[in-house]
Amino acid sequence: MMLNEILNTDFGVCEYRLIENNLINCRKKAEIPENAKSVIVFAFPYKVKNEKPANMSRYAAVADYHPVVENKLKEYVRLLNKYYPDNKFVPFVDNSPVPEVYAAAAAGLGVVGKNGLLITEKYGSFVFIGEIVTDLYIPAENKIKECINCGACLKACPVGLNKEKCLSAVTQKKRELTQKEQRLIKENGSVWGCDICAEACPMNKNKELTNITEFINTYRSSYSPDESPENRPYLWRGKAVIDRNNELM
């Protein structure tokens, strides 16, 4: 049976050797199977509505994607184990040694944007990435393509696309914020995450909305400190951090 018949969903494949020298140092590195040969990569769209949420980024407006994606990957692993009982399949999402944007682009799921995000044809960059690393060899093409390089993201970004200063990271900081950081959060009006470069991107225009029910059913158009932070992507930092940002508004 072919892999696409087994999985019955869209995916791409990246050869492991392409990323093995660029692995991210994280706790989960040790979980990569011995003799890893391929990475099966998936993109999970999460844009629920065309209009932007009032005071947070789009990824913060839906349920925490980690368990949602993890559950889907586990189901794929179960199917793969059935057809390939002698191989190993290990799922990862975000907290992953795999440089996910590059693996997904190499797997043909989209192009790498100047803003560092994977941009897919169907959903633009509003997709989460998840992957399964395996010792099964799956032939793959592996050509990384880049975006149209129009520069709109650079023009719109308040920190010149500098990842060290990225506003998304600033909203997640536990320590006391500098005056400049506080001003940045206030000016951009997001209590969690940042979508400025993504919203400016022409390759995100007129794309499809998500069909993933776990995201559609949990959508909130704004953050309110009165609502439960349970199962939301900001909970891992503790409620105090997002409430601090909210008070700046």
Ligand code: B12
């Ligand atoms: C850390 C991180 C962040 C940090 C970045 C901090 C930093 N200093 O880098 C912060 C908090 C800022 C952040 C913000 C966001 N993030 Co983030 N983040 C990650 C995470 C966990 C790791 C990224 C990383 O460190 N990569 C390694 C570094 C070193 O990569 P790099 O700087 O690009 O350098 C590499 C390239 O130069 C590369 N390279 C160049 N050419 C080639 C060629 C090949 C073949 C290879 C292999 C590599 C390669 O080599 C270097 C090393 O790999 C990934 C998940 C993952 N495991 O990949 C999610 C991830 C990238 N984030 C994601 C999201 C959604 C976001 C936000 C949109 C959230 C939001 N709305 O606020 C923003 C967007 C900011 C932006 N414009 O990128 C998604 C992106 C989905 C997509 N469509 O691309 C990911 C993939 C998580 C997921 N599973 O869905 N993020």
Ligand code: SF4
């Ligand atoms: S997420 Fe915001 S701060 Fe970070 S690179 Fe994009 S526009 Fe700049």
Ligand code: SF4
């Ligand atoms: S705004 Fe332009 S340069 Fe930036 S990621 Fe989109 S297409 Fe690429």
